[in-house]
Every structure is written in structure tokens, then in C-alpha cells.
Amino acid sequence: MSIGNSPEDDQPSIEDDRPSIGRLLHQARIESGLTADEVSATTRVRVPIVHAIEQDDFARSGGDVYARGHIRMIARAVGLDPDPLVAQYDAEHGGRPAPTPAAPLFEAERIRADPRRPNWTAAMVAAIVAVVGFVGFTLFSGDDKAGSGQVAQAPAAEKSTPAKAPAKPADPKPDPSDSAIAAVPKDKVTVKLSVLDDKSWISAKSHNGKMLFDGTLAKGESKTFQDDERIDLILGNAGAIELYVNGKKVEDRFDTGQVERLSYTKGDPQAG
Known part of the structure; x- marks a missing residue:
């Protein structure tokens, strides 16, 4: 008769045997023949953050939203599918908040008459x-x-x-606008995003830090966000996005695969 561990104790833990996110990214970068500087140049993620993520240190990313964006961009740069890695991150860090739909708010505000302007x-x-x-x-x-x-x-x-x-001649009737976004209220900031090519990861917050959206939009999809003071954006693969702020198209040229952090207020369009 021998005394030892039970069969359950001898079984390996599936979760413990799964490679970490940082290890997978590091191995993929090495196998791709890329340096951390080259990954940083492609993704616009700073070299110290690239090294920290490869060591499973996500504190330098500045929060879960930024960490997910960095993981996605680095994974694409080294040839990995980012979705499983983001899912693994969510499982290990408590998941992500449910996105708040913004389009109904915009529709309600768009049809509301301006009480301050006399007819x-x-x-x-x-x-x-x-x-x-x-x-x-x-x-x-x-x-x-x-x-x-x-x-x-x-x-x-x-x-x-x-x-x-x-x-007091009658005011001339305004010409019909080609886009409903031209009727946005002047006392708010309104941002509309449309993905024209490929797909893009997007994060949007209100001025008080409330998460408005955090997710991926496919080609042909769009989102509209509205706030009383400011909209903060993080755009992954910014070159695939067409951006309207307060009814005007933003003419900035973004590169494919580029990560952009933008803020807009009622006085824009121009990056905050």
C-alpha cells in the first residue's frame, strides 16, 4: 500500500499549461524576424510598452481598454489572430464592460427643435x-x-x-443636406465613425470617462457618439475609418494599421 497524491492531483491544469499572452507575442515576433523597434514603428506602440506586454505586464498600457488595443495591434504586426488573445486577456482580467449604444441618443437629439431660435x-x-x-x-x-x-x-x-x-423678410429656406449629420445640435459634440475598408477596433468615452463603445467594426459599419462636452477616441487601424465631427468631415490622413488617440469638443473638427 502506497501513499501519494490522488489522480486528480496528478492531472495537469489546462489553464496553467496554456502559454501566456506575452509569451505568445514574444515567440511570434522572434519567429517573424522582427525587433521590438520594428513592431513599435508599425503599431505606434512605444518600445517599453511592447517589452512590458511580452513580459505579461499590462500596467504600463494605462488600463484595460488600452491594453486590448495594444494586444490587437501587436498581434497583427507579428502575424497572430488577435481575437483569441483578447479573449484570454478578458478571461484573466475580469472581462470587459458592455458597450453603451449611442445611436438612439443621437436620433433623439437630431429631431429636437432648438427652442432658442425664433421662427x-x-x-x-x-x-x-x-x-x-x-x-x-x-x-x-x-x-x-x-x-x-x-x-x-x-x-x-x-x-x-x-x-x-x-x-423683417422671411428667412430663406435652407438647402436640404446630403447627410443627416449636418443637423447636429450646436450645444453638443457629435462624432460619427464609418469603416470604409477592412475593419477597425474602436474605443469611445464621454468627457466624464463613461465608456460609450469598445469593440470592432467591420467594413460598412458605422457608429455615432454624442456628449455635452467632449468625446475621447482610440482608433485602431485608423486608415480604414471615415470620421465626421459636428457634421464636418475630418480631413486628417491616417495610415492603415495606425493607432490614433483623439479628443473632440463642440468647437472642432480639429484634434484636441
């Missing part, structure tokens, strides 16, 4: 209708003599009408 066109039309109604009333009310007396006054009323109209 001069409606006011002018109401004034003209009142004058015409008064003239008509004086023409067709009372007896014949009274009616004839009122008719004599009608030209004076009609003459006064053109004098009032030029005082």
Missing part, C-alpha cells in the same frame, strides 16, 4: 394673414354705406402691408 417665417406669415383677414372683414361687414366707407380705407391697409414685409 421669423411663421411670425411674418401670421402677421400677413391677420392684415388680410382684417381687410376682408371691413369689406364685407355692416351696411352699404359703412361698407363703402371701409372700402375707402382698404387701400391704406393694403399699402401698409408691403411696408411691414421688408422690415
